[in-house]
Amino acid sequence: MKLKFTKMHGAGNDFVVIDAINQQIDFSAAQWQALADRRFGVGADQMLVVEKSTMPGCDFRYRIFNNDGGEVEQCGNGARAFAKFVAEKGLTDRRSIAVETMAGIISPRLEDDGSVTVDMGAPVLEPALVPFDTEGLQGQPEGRDTLWPLMLELAGEKETVLVSVLSMGNPHAVQVVPDADTAPVELTGPLIEQHAHFPNRVNAGFMQIVDRRHIRLRVFERGAGETLACGTGACAAAVAGIRRGLLDSPVRVDARGGQLSIAWAGEGQPVYLTGPAVTVFEGEISL
Numbered sequence: 001m002k003l004k005f006t007k008m009h010g011a012g013n014d015f016v017v018i019d020a021i022n023q024q025i026d027f028s029a030a031q032w033q034a035l036a037d038r039r040f041g042v043g044a045d046q047m048l049v050v051e052k053s054t055m056p057g058c059d060f061r062y063r064i065f066n067n068d069g070g071e072v073e074q075c076g077n078g079a080r081a082f083a084k085f086v087a088e089k090g091l092t093d094r095r096s097i098a099v100e101t102m103a104g105i106i107s108p109r110l111e112d113d114g115s116v117t118v119d120m121g122a123p124v125l126e127p128a129l130v131p132f133d134t135e136g137l138q139g140q141p142e143g144r145d146t147l148w149p150l151m152l153e154l155a156g157e158k159e160t161v162l163v164s165v166l167s168m169g170n171p172h173a174v175q176v177v178p179d180a181d182t183a184p185v186e187l188t189g190p191l192i193e194q195h196a197h198f199p200n201r202v203n204a205g206f207m208q209i210v211d212r213r214h215i216r217l218r219v220f221e222r223g224a225g226e227t228l229a230c231g232t233g234a235c236a237a238a239v240a241g242i243r244r245g246l247l248d249s250p251v252r253v254d255a256r257g258g259q260l261s262i263a264w265a266g267e268g269q270p271v272y273l274t275g276p277a278v279t280v281f282e283g284e285i286s287l
């Protein structure tokens with residue numbers, strides 16, 4: 001079997017995008033895992049699978065697989081790549097579409113300048129719903145956000161990091177660091193990702209505050225490791241900073257692979273993610 005795919009990226013976060021509307025693909029979880037084990041054939045952070053939606057009012061459904069094979073709820077950079085993909089493939093003539101994801105409905109919109117703005121929905125701020133197990137933890141209220149202490153053990157040394165915990169459909173733990181470039185992402189990222197207080201693991205964000213409307217961000221992603229950009233991670237970092245009274249909307253987010261912009265009007269309101277979406281090449285995987 002040959003599987004056509006399109007290689008794309010959003011601010012350096014790279015994807016294999018599969019049209020499962022014009023290609024008959026009814027893979028089992030094991031077959032998706034096998035594809036991920038081959039790093040989708042060409043290497044990517046995530047694989048995005050485009051399907052027709054059965055939900056009223058939704059044009060498409062899009063499924064997201066990390067390169068460890070795990071299917072996950074949401075992908076912000078992927079949502080922009082997806083929107084550009086369905087437009088370029090002529091699967092829709094709309095510039096604003098409703099898309100069903102595991103985390104609910106999101107609405108990407110193609111902008112005139114080629115960027116894409118996505119209504120990512122409202123963040124989930126209740127730890128139990130992230131999900132985050134607070135058993136035995138004492139939150140340390142600071143401003144309107146609680147910072148949760150995570151005990152990390154590294155080469156016998158114990159250290160505690162304070163994180164904001166929230167969900168954009170997928171779970172995030174965000175900490176403020178003095179300098180994103182020197183933050184211990186490779187060392188502590190995996191320890192946070194797999195921390196016992198996160199039953200479904202977590203994406204670990206390291207945010208340097210440049211000024212009230214500008215951050216530099218690195219994310220050790222659940223199921224993929226550090227990526228050049230993380231869209232939901234940028235949303236989570238901006239929301240955490242705004243809730244702590246450290247940032248004002250809109251927030252410019254400098255990721256290693258490019259620049260994103262996040263707007264959020266406060267609790268209960270949707271988060272808007274704006275950024276690039278680039279098509280790199282077309283390919284085929286033989287299965």
Ligand SMILES: N[C@H](CCC[C@H](N)C(=O)O)C(=O)O
Nearest residue numbers: 075076077170221222231232
């Ligand atoms: N690693 C994430 C999925 C991809 C999210 C990221 N690539 C984005 O742009 O939001 C997770 O396991 O929740």
